[in-house]
Amino acid sequence: MIATAPVYKNLQKPFLTLLAFLVLASSQSFAQSDYPTVFPLPILVLDQEALFSDSKLGQAILFVGAERRTVLLQESREISDAFELEEFQLTQKRSEISIEEFRVLSDDFDARVQATRESQLTKDVELQQYIDGQSHRFLVLAAPYLSNLMLKYQASAIVDQRSVLLFDRKMDITREAIELLDLAFEESPDMAREEE
Numbered sequence: 563m564i565a566t567a568p569v570y571k572n573l574q575k576p577f578l579t580l581l582a583f584l585v586l587a588s589s590q591s592f593a594q595s596d597y598p599t600v601f602p603l604p605i606l607v608l609d610q611e612a613l614f615s616d617s618k619l620g621q622a623i624l625f626v627g628a629e630r631r632t633v634l635l636q637e638s639r640e641i642s643d644a645f646e647l648e649e650f651q652l653t654q655k656r657s658e659i660s661i662e663e664f665r666v667l668s669d670d671f672d673a674r675v676q677a678t679r680e681s682q683l684t685k686d687v688e689l690q691q692y693i694d695g696q697s698h699r700f701l702v703l704a705a706p707y708l709s710n711l712m713l714k715y716q717a718s719a720i721v722d723q724r725s726v727l728l729f730d731r732k733m734d735i736t737r738e739a740i741e742l743l744d745l746a747f748e749e750s751p752d753m754a755r756e757e758e
Contacts, residue, residue, distance in 0.1 A: 603718035609736040610722045617743040622754035627693045707742045
């Protein structure tokens, strides 16, 4: 029994060291458990421009914007032609009326041309704002379908491929998203129309 005492004492020191280490490790694990455990989830990649331009919904929205731009351009062309004719007629009158009368007519013409240019520029800005707004509205309409794809692939995010330097092509959901939107648009074409 006396011979075994030194052996016990020799074992006691490593055991106490191990016990202290286990207590310290467990206290650290308890401290770390105060924070949420985050598991890595996949990130999906989307070509946002292609989703808009290649989907039937996006094309329908783009068509409305293009129609409005065509109407505005036609209106501007007609106004420009009318002013050119009026300018020609005013030039013809120059030799028939006094300088003062011509100046009055010329000033009036210039003022109307300037006011019309400003009006057309305002319409152009408003049209661009409308088109930008439709792009945003498209994303709002597409959001539930993109959200469903996130759930399907248990993804944490969808990022626009323009913001990614390199990615695995298997993460690209653009084609699948277009197919989902096309099906939804075929079932409900009115979704492209803006509610009044």
